[in-house]
Amino acid sequence: xxxxxxxxxxxxxxxxxxxxxxxxxxxxxxxxxxxxxxxxxxxxxxxxxxxxxxxxxxxxxxxxxxxxxxxxxxxxxxxxxxxxxxxxxxxxxxxxxxxxxxxxxxxxxxxxxxxxxxxxxxxxxxxxxxxxxxxxxxxxxxxxxxxxxxxxxxxxxxxxxxxxxxxxxxxxxxxxxxxxxxxxxxxxxxxxxxxxxxxxxxxxxxxxxxxxxxxxxxxxxxxxxxxxxxxxxxxxxxxxxxxxxxxxxxxxxxxxxxxxxxxxxxxxxxxxxxxxxxxxxxxxxxxxxxxxxxxxxxxxxxxxxxxxxxxxxxxxxxxx
Amino acid sequence: xxxxxxxxxxxxxxxxxxxxxxxxxxxxxxxxxxxxxxxxxxxxxxxxxxxxxxxxxxxxxxxxxxxxxxxxxxxxxxxxxxxxxxxxxxxxxxxxxxxxxxxxxxxxxxxxxxxxxxxxxxxxxxxxxxxxxxxxxxxxxxxxxxxxxxxxxxxxxxxxxxxxxxxxxxxxxxxxxxxxxxxxxxxxxxxxxxxxxxxxxxxxxxxxxxxxxxxxxxxxxxxxxxxxxxxxxxxxxxxxxxxxxxxxxxxxxxxxxxxxxxxxxxxxxxxxxxxxxxxxxxxxxxxxxxxxxxxxxxxxxxxxxxxxxxxxxxxxxxxxxxxxxxxxx
Numbered sequence: 259x260x261x262x263x264x265x266x267x268x269x270x271x272x273x274x275x276x277x278x279x280x281x282x283x284x285x286x287x288x289x290x291x292x293x294x295x296x297x298x299x300x301x302x303x304x305x306x307x308x309x310x311x312x313x314x315x316x317x318x319x320x321x322x323x324x325x326x327x328x329x330x331x332x333x334x335x336x337x338x339x340x341x342x343x344x345x346x347x348x349x350x351x352x353x354x355x356x357x358x359x360x361x362x363x364x365x366x367x368x369x370x371x372x373x374x375x376x377x378x379x380x381x382x383x384x385x386x387x388x389x390x391x392x393x394x395x396x397x398x399x400x401x402x403x404x405x406x407x408x409x410x411x412x413x414x415x416x417x418x419x420x421x422x423x424x425x426x427x428x429x430x431x432x433x434x435x436x437x438x439x440x441x442x443x444x445x446x447x448x449x450x451x452x453x454x455x456x457x458x459x460x461x462x463x464x465x466x467x468x469x470x471x472x473x474x475x476x477x478x479x480x481x482x483x484x485x486x487x488x489x490x491x492x493x494x495x496x497x498x499x500x501x502x503x504x505x506x507x508x509x510x511x512x513x514x515x516x517x518x519x520x521x522x523x524x525x526x527x528x529x530x531x532x533x534x535x536x537x538x539x540x541x542x543x544x545x546x547x548x549x550x551x552x553x554x555x556x557x558x559x560x561x562x563x564x565x566x567x568x569x570x571x572x573x574x575x576x577x578x
Numbered sequence: 579x580x581x582x583x584x585x586x587x588x589x590x591x592x593x594x595x596x597x598x599x600x601x602x603x604x605x606x607x608x609x610x611x612x613x614x615x616x617x618x619x620x621x622x623x624x625x626x627x628x629x630x631x632x633x634x635x636x637x638x639x640x641x642x643x644x645x646x647x648x649x650x651x652x653x654x655x656x657x658x659x660x661x662x663x664x665x666x667x668x669x670x671x672x673x674x675x676x677x678x679x680x681x682x683x684x685x686x687x688x689x690x691x692x693x694x695x696x697x698x699x700x701x702x703x704x705x706x707x708x709x710x711x712x713x714x715x716x717x718x719x720x721x722x723x724x725x726x727x728x729x730x731x732x733x734x735x736x737x738x739x740x741x742x743x744x745x746x747x748x749x750x751x752x753x754x755x756x757x758x759x760x761x762x763x764x765x766x767x768x769x770x771x772x773x774x775x776x777x778x779x780x781x782x783x784x785x786x787x788x789x790x791x792x793x794x795x796x797x798x799x800x801x802x803x804x805x806x807x808x809x810x811x812x813x814x815x816x817x818x819x820x821x822x823x824x825x826x827x828x829x830x831x832x833x834x835x836x837x838x839x840x841x842x843x844x845x846x847x848x849x850x851x852x853x854x855x856x857x858x859x860x861x862x863x864x865x866x867x868x869x870x871x872x873x874x875x876x877x878x879x880x881x882x883x884x885x886x887x888x889x890x891x892x893x894x895x896x897x898x899x900x901x902x903x904x905x906x907x
Contacts, residue, residue, distance in 0.1 A: 307768035308739075414856050444623040445795065449839035449852035456849070471768060478841035478850065498846055515773035516843045517798025521825045529777050530770045533738045 261331070262433060262465050263296040263319060268328035270314055274538070287537045288314040290489035290545075291328070293564075296433065301459060301466040303480030303497065305473055305512070307534050311489040312469050316435045319467065320352055321345060332433075350380050353426035357438035359418035363410040369396070369421055370406040376428040395424040398461075399454060416447035420454065427458065435467045440475060452479055473516050477501050482570070485509050488537045488545040491564075495571040505573040507552045544575070552577060585756055585789050586635065587611040591648035593630050593639070602860040604630050605813045606885075608648075612757065617783065617790040619800035619821075622810035623836075623857055628793045631810075632759050635791075636669050653756060671701050674750030676779075678762035680742035684734040690745050691730035694718065697752040717748040721778060740771035744778065751782055758783070761793045776803060797840060801825060806894075809833050812858055812868040815888065819895035829897035831875045867900065875901060 270289040288311045296302045306312050317323045319330060321337050329336050332348065340348055353376070356362035363372055373392045377383060383391070393403040399420040410418055419439060426434050436455065440448040456479060459466060470476050476483055476497075483500045485493040485508065493506040504510045511528040532549045544550070547557040554576070562576045593605040605627040612618045620628045633639050634646055637657060650657040653672065655664060677683040685693060694714040698705055705713075711730070718726035721744040734742055743763065750758055760779060764772035776799065783790050792803060800807050800821065807824045809817040809832070817830040828834050838851035855872045858864075865883040870876055879900040880886075888896035889903060 307770060416856060444857070445797075445836055446623065446839055446853040447856060449841075449850045450854075452841065453850050453852055473769065474841040474843040477843050478847060501843060512769060513843070515769045517772075517776075517796060517802050518844060519797035519801045519825070519837060519840055520844075521801055521822050527773055527777075529773050533740055533771070534768070 260298070260334075261295040262298045262300075262333065263467075264329075264331040265295065265319070266293050266329040266331070268292050268315075268318060268330060269326045270311075270318055270323060271326045284538050287489050289318065289325075290537065292486075292489075292491045294484055294491060294494060296465050296467060298432070298465055299459070299463045300482070301468055301480050303476035303483040304467060304469045304486065305471065305476050305483060306486035307471065309488075309534050309536065310486045311537075312486055313437060315486070316354070316437055316467060316469055319433075320354060320435055321348060346380075350429050351431050352433045352435065353429070353431040354435045354437060355419075355422050355426050355439045358442050359415050359422055360410075360442075362422055363418055365410055368407050368409060369401075369413075372410070372421060373425045373428055376425060380429050391428070392424075395427055396421075398427065398458065399424045414447075415443055416450060419443060419447075419451050423451075423454065423458070427462070430462070431464070433465045433467065435469070437469045438471070439468075441470065441472060448475070455479065473501075473513065485512065488535065490545050490574065492546065492575070493573040495573075496569055499569065499571060505567075505571075505578045506546075506575050507550050507577075508546050509573075511551070546575075583613045584611045585614045585616075585653055586791075587649075587651045588631070588635070589649045589651075591631065591634065591646065591650065593627070593634055594645045594647075595643050596645060597643055600861065603813060603863070604860055605634075608810075608813075608815055610808050610815065610818060612789045612791060614756075614789060615783075615787045616806065617792065617804045619792045619794065619804035619807045620810060621794055621797060621800050621807060623795055625812075625857055625860070626810040627813040628810050629761055632761050632791060632793050635759065636673050636675065637665060638675075667701075670697055670755070671753045672755055673757045673759060674753070674755035676743070676746050676750045676758065676760040676763045679766055680739055680746050681734070681766075683746055684742055686734055689731050689733055690718070690737070691715075691732075694745070694749055694752060697749055701753055713752075714748075717752055718745070720782075721745070721748045721751075722774070723748075739767055740774060743767060743771075743775055747775070747778060747782070751786075754786060755788060757789045757791065759791045759793070762795070763792070764799070765794070765796075772799075779803075797837060809836075812863060813860065814868065814885065815898065816869065817895075817897045818888070819892070823892055823895045827892060827895070829891045829895065829902065830869075830899050831873050831901075832869045833897075835872075835874075867898075877901065879903065 268289060269291050272286045272288055273283040274286050304312050318325050325338055330338055337348055370392055373395055374388045377388055396403050401420055440451050443451060468479055480497050483497050484491050487508050493509045504513050511530050514528045530549050543558040544562050547553045556576050562574050564572050564574045565578055566572045589609045591608045592603060594603045608631055622628045635650055646658055691714055694717055695710045698710045698713060715726045715730055723729055723744055764775050804821050806820050808815055811832050817833045828837060835853040841850060853872050864870060867880050867886050870880050886898045886900045888898045891897050891902050
């Protein structure tokens with residue numbers, strides 16, 4: 259099987275200041291030994307709560323951060339070694355759509371300039387060629403080309419997000435990292451944006467790494483889903499399997515906590531005690547052990563290995 | 579319906595804003611009531627007027643620029659006519675409020691303990707410092723803060739988002755209010771923390787038999803939490819019903835569209851339904867039905883300049899849509 263992206267044992271540590279002078283710096287393990295892959299034209303969902311390392315993982319894949327250890331293969335080549343020209347070429351193949359459509363568009367530039375920016379960086383085209391290309395892109399995302407000379411503040415949140423998507427598509431990437439692209443939008447606009455993303459994916463044969471904390475959105479748009487907790491991937495599965503039959507206790511709790519807009523769906527909720535910690539320092543045992551409602555003695559002593567099941571499913575728990 | 583059991587009644591509330599050059603109505607002719615011990619949810623998208631409606635109940639809107647008309651009666655008091663003394667007695671004591679953003683609703687320069695104690699020193703100044711501290715610590719452990727005694731002296735920045743929200747709930751329920759208003763209490767929180775907080779509010783409500791008004795854009799939260807739901811669109815109520823009826827016999831085209839456009843976490847849908855267009859700005863509000871431009875079910879009556887009144891479509895179930903003009907009882 260060929261992969262578009264293959265991540266092997268990837269880790270990223272950050273040094274954080276100690277609150278005492280002259281004390282050694284502490285290490286925060288934002289991403290801790292994760293492995294997974296993204297296939298061509300696949301949409302991979304990434305869920306987890308704030309601070310679990312999902313955005314760091316996205317930045318690593320986009321080569322915006324250098325990993326502490328591990329490999330990222332893009333089209334079979336290890337991008338962690340890429341520098342300068344090769345890195346720039348690589349970026350033609352990967353783009354990002356940001357969460358907040360208000361802060362991710364430059365308020366002083368026209369829509370034409372914003373969408374044309376990636377094209378101007380990577381290709382030498384004449385002004386009329388660029389304008390033609392931008393018009394095509396805006397048409398693709400459903401923004402009328404009369405608005406070329408307008409500024410971001412003249413658009414609503416949903417329209418701005420469309421412009422952000424057009425910019426990401428400008429240099430025909432193969433992978434788009436969507437970092438919470440719909441969480442700032444209202445429900446009715448969210449639905450329009452999700453449909454647009456799905457339509458574009460099929461039309462242009464793109465792959466998505468779709469990050470969200472909204473599990474319903476992830477179920478809708480993804481083919482497979484990764485669940486992260488404190489820098490570790492705790493479960494990977496096909497979306498239907500994951501949502502209908504979660505294996506890991508954290509995934510179970512997460513799914514049971516989704517508020518479902520139906521009244522018949524009165525179900526048992528698993529309420530997790532405590533808060534998400536920070537992954538600082540050496541910790542023995544499973545990352546989830548302190549909040550887990552199933553934890554036994556072994557969970558606090560030994561880190562569970564990833565266990566593999568049929569249909570590419572895997573989970574990291576002693577008791578699955 | 580027995581009028582006696584209504585704790586809060588809002589009738590024909592309109593909220594207008596007078597800015598330097600322009601003025602507009604953010605909320606128009608909104609009426610609803612909350613019974614003792616009941617939980618009511620107001621849902622709608624941004625700009626529909628749900629938050630200003632909630633804030634007007636405790637008169638937190640600055641006048642000017644805001645102008646209110648209508649009648650709000652809370653436990654026999656006419657809120658809009660009450661003097662400032664009477665308001666002070668109601669705010670915090672009779673009505674507690676939990677705001678959306680726990681990081682901005684707490685004072686960063688004061689300890690958690692002081693902020694909770696403040697409620698007691700304001701409303702019961704005769705209590706001794708000792709008793710107040712004990713009460714505050716008790717409250718902190720009640721809302722599930724571990725080591726409450728030690729945490730009493732902590733500052734808000736030492737707490738996580740979920741913990742801060744627990745502190746604001748502690749402040750809101752300190753004096754055992756009859757009504758708790760929660761304005762998007764979990765929007766800033768993670769899913770598992772959201773479940774904890776909603777569980778906590780529910781527990782307190784059951785223990786104290788108080789009423790809760792929850793403002794949210796999340797249909798899932800109201801389905802789970804509320805007895806009755808009011809759906810707002812562009813400053814008006816479009817549908818109100820018991821929770822069960824709202825989901826089983828959804829009537830207003832906007833509510834139907836809204837429910838259909840939520841991706842499902844329990845089944846695989848092919849394509850999401852989406853309502854075309856976007857919510858109008860208050861300056862562009864139509865005189866008649868405001869959902870007209872986006873509605874798929876519009877009929878000739880909808881073009882009228884008269885806004886559709888709330889027609890009765892079932893027991894305790896009303897919808898503001900001309901489709902129900904003839905079938906209404």
